Amino acid sequence: MRIFLAMIMIMAIAVPALAGGNPNVVGYIDFDPPNRVHSVMPAPYTAVLAYICFGDLDMGLAGCSFMVNDVGVDCPNVFAPDPGFTNLLPGDLAIGNYLTGITLASTECMTDPDVCVAYLSLFYLGGECCIVLLDHPDYPRWVLDCNDPAQVDFYQLMAHGSVGGGLCPEISPVEDTTWGSIKAMYN
Numbered sequence: 001m002r003i004f005l006a007m008i009m010i011m012a013i014a015v016p017a018l019a020g021g022n023p024n025v026v027g028y029i030d031f032d033p034p035n036r037v038h039s040v041m042p043a044p045y046t047a048v049l050a051y052i053c054f055g056d057l058d059m060g061l062a063g064c065s066f067m068v069n070d071v072g073v074d075c076p077n078v079f080a081p082d083p084g085f086t087n088l089l090p091g092d093l094a095i096g097n098y099l100t101g102i103t104l105a106s107t108e109c110m111t112d113p114d115v116c117v118a119y120l121s122l123f124y125l126g127g128e129c130c131i132v133l134l135d136h137p138d139y140p141r142w143v144l145d146c147n148d149p150a151q152v153d154f155y156q157l158m159a160h161g162s163v164g165g166g167l168c169p170e171i172s173p174v175e176d177t178t179w180g181s182i183k184a185m186y187n
Contacts, residue, residue: 049121055114056114057143061106064104080123080125089104090110101137104118140154157171
């Protein structure tokens, strides 16, 4: 019984220490921020901007890590080659590449409840595609809040972005996690 009570006390102290100021943060693709529009039916030969956004921020956003699928490989001939990627955070601080895992940081705290951190600039040729928000391989679903020092929260995936009626992977409330991503959280 004493061991059980000791374990409860340790968990009660340790669990809040792991949580940052954004316990309910969500990540999503938006085509019309801040309206949380997750699908678009553009006319062929028009530009499409797919924003990578984080919402339900209680303690602001100072940085984030994510990855986006390669639409040129996943949806051949739907978009013109070489989509543009633009970091929207002040200071334009970025490590990595959005296709292999990118971490963005801001030189100032972003205090809005919804923050679009970047966008993909795509030229739509026609057809169907899904722009998928993926986990960074080293820092999966990390969002840094504006505490000093910043604390890490893990975003829940809200929505991918469907273009032209493209089918997106279903989002389950609890997603499988690899041992490597769990280990990375504590390194």
